[in-house]
Structures are given as structure tokens and as C-alpha cells.
Amino acid sequence: MDQTHRQDPELFHFTCCSLVDELLQLRPAHLLARSTPAPWTQS
Numbered sequence: 001m002d003q004t005h006r007q008d009p010e011l012f013h014f015t016c017c018s019l020v021d022e023l024l025q026l027r028p029a030h031l032l033a034r035s036t037p038a039p040w041t042q043s
Helices: 002-035
Strands: none
Touching: none
16 A cells, blocks of 8 residues: 555656646747737738
8 A cells, every 4th residue: 555655646746747848848839829920910
């Protein structure tokens, strides 16, 4: 029982880190897409 309780936080931390890494990799693209004005807005 103790081993399972010790492994669960590690797995949870690993999954969180992997999700954060994916978000960090996707975020720059979204920021660039938002920071650059749309072509039809430029006159």
C-alpha cells in the first residue's frame, strides 16, 4: 500500500509536467497568432 501511495504522486507530477510542456509548446503559436494582426484588418 505504501508503495502505491508513493508512486501515485510521482505519476500525477509526471502527467502534470507533460501537460504543462505541451501547453508551453502550443502557447507561443497562439501568442504569435494573436499578436500578429489579421491581414484583412490591415489597410
